[in-house]
Amino acid sequence: MNVAVIQFPGSNCDQDCVQAIRQVLNASVRSPQVRLVWHKESSLANVDCVVLPGGFSYGDYLRPGAIARQSPIMQEVVRLAKRGTPVLAICNGFQVATEAGLLPGALMRNRDLQFVCDQVYLRVENVTTRFTMSLRANAKQSRVTAGSPRPVGPRDDKEIPIIRMPIAHADGNYFADTETLQRLEGNGQILFRYCDAHGEATDAANPNGSLRNIAGIINEAGNVLGLMPHPERACDDQIGGHDGRGVFESILI
Amino acid sequence: MKAKIQVTLKNGVLDPQGKAVEHSLASLGFKGVEGVRIGKYIEVDVQAETRAQAEAEVRKMCEQLLANTVIEKYAITIEPS
Numbered sequence: 049m050n051v052a053v054i055q056f057p058g059s060n061c062d063q064d065c066v067q068a069i070r071q072v073l074n075a076s077v078r079s080p081q082v083r084l085v086w087h088k089e090s091s092l093a094n095v096d097c098v099v100l101p102g103g104f105s106y107g108d109y110l111r112p113g114a115i116a117r118q119s120p121i122m123q124e125v126v127r128l129a130k131r132g133t134p135v136l137a138i139c140n141g142f143q144v145a146t147e148a149g150l151l152p153g154a155l156m157r158n159r160d161l162q163f164v165c166d167q168v169y170l171r172v173e174n175v176t177t178r179f180t181m182s183l184r185a186n187a188k189q190s191r192v193t194a195g196s197p198r199p200v201g202p203r204d205d206k207e208i209p210i211i212r213m214p215i216a217h218a219d220g221n222y223f224a225d226t227e228t229l230q231r232l233e234g235n236g237q238i239l240f241r242y243c244d245a246h247g248e249a250t251d252a253a254n255p256n257g258s259l260r261n262i263a264g265i266i267n268e269a270g271n272v273l274g275l276m277p278h279p280e281r282a283c284d285d286q287i288g289g290h291d292g293r294g295v296f297e298s299i300l301i
Numbered sequence: 302m303k304a305k306i307q308v309t310l311k312n313g314v315l316d317p318q319g320k321a322v323e324h325s326l327a328s329l330g331f332k333g334v335e336g337v338r339i340g341k342y343i344e345v346d347v348q349a350e351t352r353a354q355a356e357a358e359v360r361k362m363c364e365q366l367l368a369n370t371v372i373e374k375y376a377i378t379i380e381p382s
Contacts, residue, residue: 111369118366147369154371159317223314223372257315 049073049300052085052092053099054125054141056116061102061138061280068280069099072296087119097134097299098125100141102216102278112155112219113143122148134178134299135272139217142264142274151267151274152232153224159257163218167288168255168277170240170263171247172209177266179273180239182301183209183294210247211291213277215255220276222258222265232265240264240275302349304359305378308368309340343367352379 053065075081105116129135137145145151175184232238240263244253249261264275279292316338323337349355356379368375
């Protein structure tokens with residue numbers, strides 16, 4: 049699988065993403081399988097997966113992700129996304145994705161107005177998607193095809209995996225109107241929700257005020273994932289945990 | 302021509318910055334402040350033959366970049382340079 053990690057001026061999680069993906073693919077440092085793509089490039093030929101990494105593209109000027117969204121490479125990213133190519137949009141990448149209309153809603157200034165840098169617990173609400181299959185707590189056979197955002201089969205609360213990942217953002221407050229939220233819930237498009245250690249999606253466990261504790265969502269077609277937490281920073285027990293590996297393994301393996 | 306644009310949060314969208322400023326005003330002793338909403342003010346100098354043309358151009362700018370219409374609305378005023 050060929051993976052392209054897009055770099056905007058101000059992106060700063062690009063190298064971490066490349067590192068995490070190389071680990072999962074067991075690809076060497078010199079392998080062209082995983083490559084950085086500068087925002088001014090206009091082609092993503094032979095790319096099987098696109099990553100929009102975290103950071104402060106264009107210094108968050110105007111609105112986070114608003115200017116990056118207009119970069120030449122984004123036309124290609126949108127074209128591939130419409131064709132069904134998996135797109136993993138992390139933090140600033142999630143902001144770029146909502147600005148580009150790849151995902152519904154918007155990310156606003158955190159409720160408490162502070163930059164939050166912390167480890168959070170997340171409920172994995174839907175383990176049948178191509179981004180979360182490897183996060184299943186147990187390896188039960190699922191009666192749904194990969195890529196479908198609609199969970200088929202019984203949804204047992206006991207089977208919801210709880211994972212841990214770092215967040216670091218000032219504008220992660222997810223907003224969408226009520227109609228959109230209801231649609232996201234009904235379609236199983238909410239993949240990750242902030243929760244406490246027991247898996248309860250409480251107000252106290254919500255670091256930024258996101259509606260319904262939403263930390264990550266996918267589009268209707270199931271190929272674009274946007275999340276505020278950083279899975280690429282949760283791929284190594286030496287720096288806090290490896291729960292993020294499951295997200296990369298789901299897409300890449 | 303000079304376009305003066307106000308970009309503000311739509312009604313119903315929570316504004317924690319506005320709330321924080323509201324509390325600060327209360328701490329300063331200003332009574333009777335019933336609400337504060339914070340927005341952006343943008344000036345764009347455009348070349349155009351008519352005000353209508355300028356406004357149409359600037360409207361497109363707002364829809365495409367200057368405002369995030371999921372959460373923001375905008376108001377445009379056109380003045381001669």
